[in-house]
Amino acid sequence: MQSTMQDVPLTVTRILAYGARVHSSSRVTTWTGEAEPQRRTFAETGERSHRLAHALRALGVREGDPVGTLMWNTGDHMEAYLGIPAMGAVLHTLNLRLPAEQLAWIVRHAADRVVLVNGSLLPLLAPLLPHLDCVEHVVVAGPGDTSLLAGRRPEVQVHAYEELLAAQPGDPYPWPELDERAAAALCYTSGTTGEPKGVVYSHRSVYLHAMDVCNPDAFGLTAAETCLPVVPMFHVNAWGLPYAAFMAGTSLLMPDRFLQPAPLADMIAAERPTVTAGVPTIWQGLLAELDARPRDVSSLRTVVSGGSACPPALMKAFEERHGLTVVQAWGMTETSPLGSVAYPPHGLEADEAWPYRITQGRLRPAVDARLVGPDGRVLPWDGKSAGELEVRGPWIAGAYHGGADGEPQRPADKFSEDGWLRTGDVGTITPDGYLTLTDRAKDVIKSGGEWISSVELENHLMAHPEVAEAAVVGVPDEKWGERPLAAVVLRDGAVVDYAGLRAFLSERIARWQLPERWTAVEAVPKTSVGKFDKKVLRRQYADGELVVTTLA
Amino acid sequence: MQSTMQDVPLTVTRILAYGARVHSSSRVTTWTGEAEPQRRTFAETGERSHRLAHALRALGVREGDPVGTLMWNTGDHMEAYLGIPAMGAVLHTLNLRLPAEQLAWIVRHAADRVVLVNGSLLPLLAPLLPHLDCVEHVVVAGPGDTSLLAGRRPEVQVHAYEELLAAQPGDPYPWPELDERAAAALCYTSGTTGEPKGVVYSHRSVYLHAMDVCNPDAFGLTAAETCLPVVPMFHVNAWGLPYAAFMAGTSLLMPDRFLQPAPLADMIAAERPTVTAGVPTIWQGLLAELDARPRDVSSLRTVVSGGSACPPALMKAFEERHGLTVVQAWGMTETSPLGSVAYPPHGLEADEAWPYRITQGRLRPAVDARLVGPDGRVLPWDGKSAGELEVRGPWIAGAYHGGADGEPQRPADKFSEDGWLRTGDVGTITPDGYLTLTDRAKDVIKSGGEWISSVELENHLMAHPEVAEAAVVGVPDEKWGERPLAAVVLRDGAVVDYAGLRAFLSERIARWQLPERWTAVEAVPKTSVGKFDKKVLRRQYADGELVVTTLA
Structure with a gap:
């Protein structure tokens, strides 16, 4: 018997079209550090994504080409998130915190010909540019001193983002019909040992991951929410929040470069986001700021913490002193990143819930996990047996971008023979799927x-x-x-x-x-x-x- | 550039494995009309699904074969929902409310060789059996008078569900690796005009639909919820709730045949479900029952109403007299069925929200919609222009099962040339994606x-x-x-x-x-x-x- 279902690919194009139309009045607000933030509706964001695609096409970008973005969390970056994959190109987010040599290596390895950069980051890009021999076009978004680029590599063309968009036709870009397994976005691991590794997300993986981010046992995004992604858009696609938000009609509050505790507290009080996400270091700073100079942060129902283990004392302090609930989640660049979220089982008292809340969380439905012991055997989920965590799922990497022959590479220390990702983390899993990570496997x-x-x-x-x-x-x-x-x-x-x-x-x-x-x-x-x-x-x-x- | 993501198929097998393991202690409770309901954990349900697969295999069921179920909403039926698709066979739910001739036609058209039947439905099945020449095995679940089948078709083997399961090996069934586009479930439209049409859901469509049902702007299922599907499991897979619940760890309260207002009110008071779903007629009856003999129904956060338009007076009465929120949703057999859900836009006062709540709802992200006017032109979403609703998406039918040549059939009055489903409904869509249906296109x-x-x-x-x-x-x-x-x-x-x-x-x-x-x-x-x-x-x-x- 054959299925009679339509065969409709899961693509970023669909997220863009839906959000811009059905949630046309939801907003992407970018903090400016001035009296008024920059405000754009989803409809405007969608329209500008079409213009960006027209512009990139005119610069020679074709399907499958990577386009680099060296940008903070901004409305402009959101347009790149949507328009670049929708035109069939590949959004390549560049981690501006990496050492210069590593950043240059990554741009060259990906072979980015076009790089979008925030004007405020030109001091970072300018000295790099002579080492980026693949780059032909630099597009500068927002105010910045473009003279910094002068003479660095005269053959590179420099464009202003707003001028480029204004010069494009207002008619819709003819989005191609994409295979859902086509490349949508590229992100390199920071690679503390060895070369950085490129993870290439597919349209399918981005779409499925966005659906799961919206799940109420994950981040619970709805059309009634406003999300503040403090996690940078160059860290695993800001944990998938921009795509999930556009799909759900969740308004976005973009912090730009204002990631210091004081402006973060100010923007929360002023714009009243309902959910935010970032690393424990950020929350440590915000806690100290709120302790010293209280703000109204009551709009936040959830503060998601990931990237590394959140100290329980920090979680308790937020709860007791500021009424904020911190929820831990676990993932990595190779897992898109959503792997587990630490909501406790239903019906527990606060003190019973605590042991669950300080784990890395409960595995998400689409993520298969197994623990592999020192002798290579799969260990039970008994909350005691410790093994290396291996994972499998539709938004988990099964390879890295571009080995010596240009084909995806599958190093044996990173991927098992049967295709599971070896996370390099050692931990335990309880019978009901709560993950606790203790060590790096190499330690x-x-x-x-x-x-x-x-x-x-x-x-x-x-x-x-x-x-x-x-x-x-x-x-x-x-x-x-x-x-x-x-x-x-x-x-x-x-x-x-x-x-x-x-x-x-x-x-x-x-x-x-x-x-x-x-x-x-x-x-x-x-x-x-x-x-x-x-x-x-x-x-x-x-x-x-x-x-x-x-x-x- | 190639994606480096793993290629993991979206299958019912994954829903089964995840729910039975990570949410092992969630429950499937079946109302019995006696002092104690029947209670099974997700772990037990999973284990029994394996046994059912072993049993069906022994009866000769192979990948791609349909298995009929003539059953109420019960724990046993849930096991069929999981085990039949996971073994690669096709769950064929039979609508016990259809006229006998139509039911017999459907069983023959699908060519069911095995039928699972509730013992309480033997009086319905027995007179039909002589007309079901394809059927070789009848498996009777729960108590019933099997002597009713005697002499109807002596070549048919009759089995008791519990005995069959008990006789199977306790080791896991070796689930096959399935293509996500393989057939998972089959449901016929009741077809008021012409022959019933079979819709064959794929593993992919079931999985994606389950993810969306869990979305907080849809039915919002979580591990903290208990769901009472009043909508029968033979109506579009009970609107996908069983699969969504097993994926989310949501406990299920199954009403069996006790769909009258009094037992429904009793089971809500006793088992405290948080969300329920059914047709307006059911809610009309429940309202009268609660008005006459109040029960504690305060556990319910949401009453989903679909199948036909819910009278606003009914919605208001539930809210004013019993504090219950009725949410309308729209769909059809061909749409799995989730198409739209009538949550109002954020931030409206109750009286402003009302015009949105009485629509068929806001389109879900994966569902594309267009209105086609009398002259074949696509009409604007202006809340005024009325056209026939056509839809497209990964869980929308693009054909019907088995035409004369056995291949999927695509009648031109049901599917557009470019593959969209013609719903046969006429209505309008607002600029922000709220659908209002007014007429059947033929009227x-x-x-x-x-x-x-x-x-x-x-x-x-x-x-x-x-x-x-x-x-x-x-x-x-x-x-x-x-x-x-x-x-x-x-x-x-x-x-x-x-x-x-x-x-x-x-x-x-x-x-x-x-x-x-x-x-x-x-x-x-x-x-x-x-x-x-x-x-x-x-x-x-x-x-x-x-x-x-x-x-x-």
């Missing part, structure tokens, strides 16, 4: 077919009154494969007492997990973003640079 | 390239104090193609005064819409379900059976 200590969590050991050690900081890494061991080495930074005046520390640990963890090898260091080596740099510790150990005491 | 009067709404004329005529009932049909006219004929039933004692009625109308509608032809009848001919039977009136006019007065 877990593989000891005799079992895993020891370095993060757990570190947390226990740092709870000792004489320890200022502690890092634990796996080092080679003839008998066990790997064993933990504990590197501790003692507080001023403290005296080294490894046996005492070991005794302290033995009250808290299983005996076989206790480190034999100990060393005292001046400071734990750190990466540029302040994370423990365990590579350095392992190398120092291997090179014999550490004074190690071994306890029997 | 609209095509007068000189313009359409006259028969329903509008009837409503005006029936507002006249001397008119008890009125029907308006189009009759052939040499000059205009068609013109309206008004057939009125006068109240007792009233005197025929066509000129007066015409003058009454002329104050309410445009002059060119005024009927010239008038007739008085004893009663308006009705169909078996009580609708005006305009075919009969047109025939009576054509055959000269009516006494017609013509006004200049």
Whole structure:
């Protein structure tokens, strides 16, 4: 028996057409730092997306071509989000926080010929431009000093976004009929180790992900809401919120470059968004600001926190002092990013709900997950067995963009033989699908077919009154494969007492997990973003640079 | 540039696996009319779906085969909903309210070899069985008098559902890897004219539709909700609620055959569902019941009404007298059925919201709509221009099952040349996507390239104090193609005064819409379900059976 359903592709074009028509009066408001924000309706945003497509076509952009955007969260960027994929080109969001060399590498790897840039970011782009030999056109959105570009690469044509749009015909762009598996958007992982990896989202994945973002057990976007995406539009498509909002008719409040706590608090009080999303660092800053200078933030029903684990103390402080509910969610560039959201099961008292709320969340319906243990076996969802998280689903990456031969690449450490994404995170899953991540897989200590969590050991050690900081890494061991080495930074005046520390640990963890090898260091080596740099510790150990005491 | 996303099909199998695992403790509760309802968890429901698949496989069911279900809304039926599509077979829900001949025709047309039937429906099935020569196995779920089947067709094997399940292996059924465009479910339209038409839903369409049903601007199902589908599971898959609920972890309260107002009120009070859905007739009965014998129905946040227009007075009565919000939605068998939901725009006062709430609703994001006028041109969405509604989308039918050659059939009166579904309904759409349906296209009067709404004329005529009932049909006219004929039933004692009625109308509608032809009848001919039977009136006019007065 054959299905008799229509075969209609799921595309960004449909999101654009629907939002601009049915929710024509919903708004994209961009904070300007001045008396009046910039306000555009969805109808205007749609119309300008058509003009942008006309303009890019005139600059030579064809189906399948990437178009770079070096932009903050703005109304203009929203138009690029819609118009570029709808014309069949690929929206390539550029992470303006990356080191210059990495950013240049990414532009060249993607082969962007056109880059849209906020005028305020010209000081960042200008010195890069000589290294971007693929770029032929720079389109400058909003005010900025274009003279900064002068002489950098004379063959590059510089355009003003508004002039370019004004010069286009007012008639609709003839959107092509796209296959839903065609490329829609490209985002590179920041890649702390090795080269950045490009994830190419399809129209299908963007559409399905937007549907799920709107789900009430996810972010619950409706036509009655206003969403403030603090998460940048160059971080995994601002977690898919712009597309979901345009689909749902949810008004958007775009913060532009005003991501400091004070303007964020000001715009929340003035524009009254109902839902917002960002990383814990942003919420830490906002909390301090609100504590110091209270604003009316009562419009917010939900503050979504993702990107890294949100400290429970921060969640509690928001709730107790400002009546705001922080909801954790988990995802990564490779997962579009929605993987799980930490709403507790129904009907629990606040204190019963808490253990669920501090997890990475409950898996979303379209996301299959499995935990793979040190021996490669799939582990049970019992809330205890820890394994590397692997995921599968219609908005999960199964490859990276452009290997040496230009074809998608599937490195074995990132994708399983049967096509699942290896997240590189180690954690547990409860029987009812709540995920807790504890370690990066590369930091877990593989000891005799079992895993020891370095993060757990570190947390226990740092709870000792004489320890200022502690890092634990796996080092080679003839008998066990790997064993933990504990590197501790003692507080001023403290005296080294490894046996005492070991005794302290033995009250808290299983005996076989206790480190034999100990060393005292001046400071734990750190990466540029302040994370423990365990590579350095392992190398120092291997090179014999550490004074190690071994306890029997 | 190629997408790097995984290619994971959207299937019922995924809904089943996710719901049974992540929401294992959500419940399917079936009302029994006795002290205790039947309660099964999603985990048990999932496990039983596997057993059902094993059993059907043993009875010879293969991928692509239809399996009939002649069942009320029950936990057993839910298992069929999940297990049959997941094994690659096709769930064929049979409408037990159809005339016996039509039901038999449908079973034969689909070629069902296995039929699952509620024991309580054996009195319906038994006399049909001799006419169902394709049927080889009957599986009886729940208590019933199987002796009714004796001697009807001795070659048919009769099985007890529970025994069949108990006899199966407990290990999981090896679900096949299905194409998302494979057939999942089959539902025939009741077809008031001509043969019933089979709509075959795909796994893809079922999955996408379930995602949309969960959307907060649709039915808003979450893991915190309990849903009471009063709409039968043989009516367009109970509007997709069972699949959406299993995906969202929403507990289901199944009414079985207890659809009378009193048990409905009882089960709402006892089991406290948060959302329910059904046709206006059901709500009319429930309102009277609650007025007469109040129950605690405060658990319900939303009462969804669809299938036909809900009288505004009914909506208001529920709100004022019982604090219940009725939300209208529109759809049809061919649209899975979710097409539009009548939530008003944000921020309106109750009296401003009312005009939106009595529409058929706002179009859902995945559903494209257009209005096609009498001359075939697409009309604007201005809330005034009336045309036939045509729709397109990933869960909209583009054909019907099995024409003479066994291939899908695309009759030109049902599907446009470019593949859109012609709904056969005439209406208007506002600029912000609110749909109002007024007439069936076949009842609209095509007068000189313009359409006259028969329903509008009837409503005006029936507002006249001397008119008890009125029907308006189009009759052939040499000059205009068609013109309206008004057939009125006068109240007792009233005197025929066509000129007066015409003058009454002329104050309410445009002059060119005024009927010239008038007739008085004893009663308006009705169909078996009580609708005006305009075919009969047109025939009576054509055959000269009516006494017609013509006004200049």
